[in-house]
Amino acid sequence: MASPLSFRTVELPLRHAWTIARGTSTVKRNVFVEVRSEGHVGYGEAAPNVRYGESWETVEAALHKLAPVLEGRDLRHFRDVSEAVDxxxxxxxxxxxxxxxxxxxxxxxxxxxxLYRMLGVDPGRQPVTSMSIGIDVxxxxxVKVREAADFPVLKxxxxxDRVQEVFGTVRALTAQTIRVDANEAWKPDEALAHIQWLSTQGVELVEQPLPAADVEGAKWLRARSPLPLVADESLTKASDVPKLAEGFHGINVKLQKSxxxxxxxxxIETAxxxxxxxxxGCMVETGLGIAAGAHLAPLVDWVDLDGNLLLAEDPYRAHPVVQGRIQLGAGAGLGVEPR
Incomplete structure (x- = not known):
């Protein structure tokens, strides 16, 4: 019996070069999954990130390994199938x-x-998503700030380096609410200095200022920071959460890393x-991966689901965004189909 699982890797050019503290990219390679049974097709997306030890090659290898595990399984036995995947x-x-x-x-x-109905979530409680601005000249x-004019919040x-130059350039162009993400770039002393300055610039929060391994530094910084600190790279699974409460005010959960x-x-429940x-949050994903996050978004305080907006072209018909809020319709499942 054939496996219900199939997949393919797609190259996704970006609208602009995407630069964060770890480096620059101009294209992403994501892996798209289909499961077929009973005349229905379920779509999924992997957006692997080298920070977590994954690439499109490792994803393909993992899916090749998984395909025979799903042969002959009744997908309606959802829990059993999910445990087999785990x-x-x-x-x-x-x-x-x-x-x-x-x-x-x-x-x-x-x-x-x-999906939101399956989860018992009210889609009307969708928080606004931020729009990310990568490091640039x-x-x-x-240009990026102009393109993000319809979003109430920027990240x-x-x-x-260039902390005050990059941030100051953006702040001089807009009165939008701004969140900051350092992607593990700072040391404790300089992080505190940067955060103290940022607190005078109308910043809402700071994400992952220190390397994830610096647990003691995070505790030290949390005790002194005038702004809320949010863990990203420090978190991958629910068992990570309790110890993060000593070093952060919040956490960033992403479907792709969890x-x-x-x-x-x-x-979310543990937090x-x-x-x-x-x-x-999200990785650089298409409207498919972003849709999955959007169905969970009413459960959280802050949303950063903009990965598909960083693409030159989205191969999926994404849910529309109106004044920063993703508009979930009545479509079954994730509610998103390929173009």
Whole structure:
């Protein structure tokens, strides 16, 4: 019996060169999954990130390994299938996320309901998403800010140097709310100095100022920071959350680094129990991956679901964004189809 799983890798050129503290990219290679059964097709996406030890090659290898595991399985036995995927892919969160998204999309289509209804989530409580501005020269920063004019909130990427130049360029161009993401670029002393300055510039929060390994530095910085600190690279799974409460005010959960919707929900629940605020973020993904996050977004405080807007062209018919809010319709499953 053939496996219900198939996949392909697609090259996705970016609208602008994407620069963060770790480097620059102009193209992404994501892996797209389909699960087929009972006349329905569920779609999923893997957006692997080298920061978490994954690439499109490792995702493909993991999916080749998984395909025979799913042969002959009844996908309606959702929990059993999901546990089999977890067991087969313990160290491949993006690959696991792709299959998890596809299974949820398939299940929603079988039942004829959107994912948010399956999860008991109110789509009307969708927070606004930020629009990310990568590190760049002043002229290109100005272009990016103009392109993001319809978003009430920006996320500005900062690195180890040019902090005041990059941020100051953006701030001089707009009165929009700004969040900052340092992507592990700073040391504790300089992080505190940067954050103290940023607190005078109308910044809402600072994401991952220190390397994830600097646990003691995070505790030291949290005790002194005038702005909320949000963990990103420090977090991949629910069991990471309790110890982060000592170093951060909130966490950033991403489906691609957590392995999909099921683990993301566990992370959100654990964060709430630990008194942490929650951001829902993304990698550079198409409208397919972004849609999955959008169905969970009403459960969190902050949203950063803009990955598809960084692409030169989105191969999926993404949910529209109106004044920064993703508009989820009544379509079954994720509600997104290929163009």
């Amino acid at each position: 067991a087969a892919l313990p160290d491949n969160p993006a690959a696991k996320a792709a299959v998890d998204l596809a299974l949820h999309d398939w299940a929603g289509k079988v039942m004829g309901v959107p 002043p002229e290109t920063l100005a 500005v990427k900062l690195g180890a 392995g999909g919707i099921r683990e993301a929900l566990r992370i 709430r129990a630990c008194g942490l605020k929650v951001m829902l």
